[in-house]
Amino acid sequence: MPQTAGTLDSQQKTTSRRPAGTLYRGNTGMWSWVLHRITGVAIFFFLLVHILDTALVRLSPEAYNAVISQYQTPIMGLGEVALVGAIVFHAFNGLRIILIDFWNAKYQRVLFYVVIGLWVVTMLGFAPRHLINVFSH
Known part of the structure; x- marks a missing residue:
């Protein structure tokens, strides 16, 4: 039985739809989640290295x-930032x-943007003072 164009279009629409609410699709919630996981893993690895070098x-x-x-180099100073x-x-x-x-x-x-704003203000207060100390030695 041949299908009409209208029937084919409705079948394509229903098979290509994704369930609503299952993907972040780049919203602030996704970026907050990704950045939280990346920073958490980075902090974990820093703590691991810190424990190992202190054990020396x-x-x-x-x-x-x-x-x-070796830690008292400008590259490590940037890493500290x-x-x-x-x-x-x-x-x-x-x-x-x-x-x-x-x-x-x-x-x-809104709270995500507040976090970004507080982060920027904090880093603007910390980074210049720290980098002056790093590069002045």
């Missing part, structure tokens, strides 16, 4: 001093998540 003190104080002297940025974003976004859980989810987008 017990094994060999000379090895510990050698590792610490990135680390502080990750910690600050993760902390502010965690507070945003707590507010959404206990308050009202309809303000999620």
Whole structure:
């Protein structure tokens, strides 16, 4: 039985539709989630390295001093700015998540922009002072 064009169009429309509400599709909620996970993983790996290099003190104080002297470079100073940025974003976004859980989810987008604003203000206060110290030595 031949299908008419109208029937074919309606079949294509129903088979190509995705269920509503299952994908973020690039909204602020998705970016908040992605950035929260990335910063959390970065902080975890920093803590792992920090524990390992601190453990060198017990094994060999000379090895510990050698590792610490490698950390006092401008590249590591930039890494410290990135680390502080990750910690600050993760902390502010965690507070945003707590507010959404206990308050009202309809303000999620506004709170995300508040987090970004607070992060920018905090980093503008920290980064210049830290980088002056890093590059003046």
